[in-house]
Amino acid sequence: xxxxxxxxxxxxxxxxxxxxxxxxxxxxxxxxxxxxxxxxxxxxxxxxxxxxxxxxxxxxxxxxxxxxxxxxxxxxxxxxxxxxxxxxxxxxxxxxxxxxxxxxxxxxxxxxxxxxxxxxxxxxxxxxxxxxxxxxxxxx
Amino acid sequence: xxxxxxxxxxxxxxxxxxxxxxxxxxxxxxxxxxxxxxxxxxxxxxxxxxxxxxxxxxxxxxxxxxxxxxxxxxxxxxxxxxxxxxxxxxxxxxxxxxxxxxxxxxxxxxxxxxxxxxxxxxxxxxxxxxxxxxxxxxxx
Amino acid sequence: xxxxxxxxxxxxxxxxxxxxxxxxxxxxxxxxxxxxxxxxxxxxxxxxxxxxxxxxxxxxxxxxxxxxxxxxxxxxxxxxxxxxxxxxxxxxxxxxxxxxxxxxxxxxxxxxxxxxxxxxxxxxxxxxxxxxxxxxxxxx
Amino acid sequence: xxxxxxxxxxxxxxxxxxxxxxxxxxxxxxxxxxxxxxxxxxxxxxxxxxxxxxxxxxxxxxxxxxxxxxxxxxxxxxxxxxxxxxxxxxxxxxxxxxxxxxxxxxxxxxxxxxxxxxxxxxxxxxxxxxxxxxxxxxxx
Numbered sequence: 001x002x003x004x005x006x007x008x009x010x011x012x013x014x015x016x017x018x019x020x021x022x023x024x025x026x027x028x029x030x031x032x033x034x035x036x037x038x039x040x041x042x043x044x045x046x047x048x049x050x051x052x053x054x055x056x057x058x059x060x061x062x063x064x065x066x067x068x069x070x071x072x073x074x075x076x077x078x079x080x081x082x083x084x085x086x087x088x089x090x091x092x093x094x095x096x097x098x099x100x101x102x103x104x105x106x107x108x109x110x111x112x113x114x115x116x117x118x119x120x121x122x123x124x125x126x127x128x129x130x131x132x133x134x135x136x137x138x139x140x
Numbered sequence: 141x142x143x144x145x146x147x148x149x150x151x152x153x154x155x156x157x158x159x160x161x162x163x164x165x166x167x168x169x170x171x172x173x174x175x176x177x178x179x180x181x182x183x184x185x186x187x188x189x190x191x192x193x194x195x196x197x198x199x200x201x202x203x204x205x206x207x208x209x210x211x212x213x214x215x216x217x218x219x220x221x222x223x224x225x226x227x228x229x230x231x232x233x234x235x236x237x238x239x240x241x242x243x244x245x246x247x248x249x250x251x252x253x254x255x256x257x258x259x260x261x262x263x264x265x266x267x268x269x270x271x272x273x274x275x276x277x278x279x280x
Numbered sequence: 281x282x283x284x285x286x287x288x289x290x291x292x293x294x295x296x297x298x299x300x301x302x303x304x305x306x307x308x309x310x311x312x313x314x315x316x317x318x319x320x321x322x323x324x325x326x327x328x329x330x331x332x333x334x335x336x337x338x339x340x341x342x343x344x345x346x347x348x349x350x351x352x353x354x355x356x357x358x359x360x361x362x363x364x365x366x367x368x369x370x371x372x373x374x375x376x377x378x379x380x381x382x383x384x385x386x387x388x389x390x391x392x393x394x395x396x397x398x399x400x401x402x403x404x405x406x407x408x409x410x411x412x413x414x415x416x417x418x419x420x
Numbered sequence: 421x422x423x424x425x426x427x428x429x430x431x432x433x434x435x436x437x438x439x440x441x442x443x444x445x446x447x448x449x450x451x452x453x454x455x456x457x458x459x460x461x462x463x464x465x466x467x468x469x470x471x472x473x474x475x476x477x478x479x480x481x482x483x484x485x486x487x488x489x490x491x492x493x494x495x496x497x498x499x500x501x502x503x504x505x506x507x508x509x510x511x512x513x514x515x516x517x518x519x520x521x522x523x524x525x526x527x528x529x530x531x532x533x534x535x536x537x538x539x540x541x542x543x544x545x546x547x548x549x550x551x552x553x554x555x556x557x558x559x560x
Contacts (some may be wrong), residue, residue: 009184010184010280012184013183013184013189014180014181014182014183014189015180015181015182015183015189015191015192016183016191017180019191019470032150039154040154040155040157041154041155041158042152042154042155042156043153043154043155043202044149044150044158044202044206044273045211046280047214048203049153049154049155049156049195049198050194050195050198050202050214050217051155051156051159051191051192051194051195051198051199052155053194054190054191054194054195054197054198054217055190055191055192055194055195056191057190058190058194059191062190064183071185073185073221073224074221075220075221075355075384075405076218076219076220076221076356076405077141077164077190077194077218077219077545078216078217078218078219078358078498079216079217079218080142080215080216080518080519080526080543080545081213081214081215081216082518082519082521082526084213086185087429096161098192098502098538098541099500099538099541103383103407104355104407106500106502108539108541118518118519120210121518121519121526121528121543123498123500123541123543125355125356125405125500127383127384130230133184161355197394215495215524215545216496216545218358220377220378220379220386220403220405220496222379222386223379238360238362238398239360239362239398239401243523243547244495244547246360246362246401248401258378258379261378261379261386261388261403263358263360263401263403265360265495265496265545267523267524290464292464293463293464293469294459294460294461294462294464294469295460295461295462295463295465295469295471295472296463296469297460298460298461299471318436319434320434320437320558321434321435321438322433322434322435323434323435323436323482323541324429324430324432324433324482324486324490324492324553325434329433329434329435329475329478330474330475330478330481330482330494330497331436331439331471331474331476331478331479332435332475334471334474334475334478334497335468335469335470335471335472335474335475336471338469338470338474339471339472341470342464343465344468346464351465353465353504354470354501355500355501356498356499356500357470357474357498357499357503357517358496358499359496359497360494360495360496361493361494361496361499364493364539390433392556413464416501
């Protein structure tokens, strides 16, 4: 894997960029991403929307599961919410590979606040296609 | 429940509004929401980002689980992705109550495309607090 | 599908038989199973062990997901416990297909008591192998 | 916590004993259990039944989540199956606490074979009741 080009390629996810998610680190089966919870990312109760926390974890999940250079699509993800944080908080998500099969792989994602508070834990399963990630798309 | 005021109140979720999610229907233990998948909501592979599908389901989940007028916060959600749809597709999410306890309640969410394709299925659990939803906040 | 032979074949699961689980009905993508909660199937708190409720749901899941005559192995299952029942209660589990792909399929399982109480709800995903179920094994 | 008495008490789960599950270690928020997969614990495909793997993980989950001396009941558990093992294999399950709230706590369970193969990973959530574990029941 050409890590630099892969990081650049996987960091170009449109929705992740729309939310201000930045891919900080990428290795085979691992990734780390960050974002700041903006005011417009809160929910009814004034805490970060479940979809925002999930999206950050999902961005790390996508990067880690596609890091081998083979297209991986999510089959399912479960998320457990553990703590709420105020708007303005910087969050970090880390995804690590628990199991890597030819077709199926499993990842664990943690979302933590800048002060170390554990915000959410997720597990996600992907199906790995017989299809390489096209790096050139990153340069188009 | 004053359904009109509750629908208005639950429809004011900031992040749901940011994504263009509209709350179409609300009843006790039930809700229906909709959105259109925009270009900036795609992922690396050019299909709707998992976080977008999740956020729509989550918006319906939040509305249905808070529909009894008592604050409900999500403990966990699992999502299964079943089909991908192109940008521009209108999606609908429906949330229905599977079980309602004093403290814990369970919901099932389906996300379908306008042509009826089943896009995702979710299950979500909430913890119900001893705290009423403040309707007045909707009028502030 | 030769339903009779398939029902007979899928009903021969050793562990399901050990627990007294009986396969009542089988159709493509559907099954129904039953068992009685014995005294030795309780947990610390005197209610049915989570593993017992799960095993009944899992037996229905296995039958429904293998009903197409192609070997299906479970990738993951999530279970939500909704009510406890006393020892001696007859339980029923029904599995129904939510989505059937070439490789991946999703099932929903409900476990109910004889009086209709909803005891648990599950979702399970299988990977479908390029391998037929051997019916002859049922006659050995 | 009187660890010895608690270990003895939590090790008396009837269904766990029926399956030959032994509680090896117990600490606050942690437990380790073991069992051997017998011939009658296989499924249709000749590999350990999902319910058996689950039950071992669940036994560790129950011990860890009740280890604080306060009754904890499972709300939901998700299990990911990663590898199959032959009959006769000794399995180990470890449960560790990910998050402990007043009412809600989250645990992670791993199931491994004697040779270190990772067989399954689970996440489980409990609801903690205002009710102590009765230790005396262990001496009756």
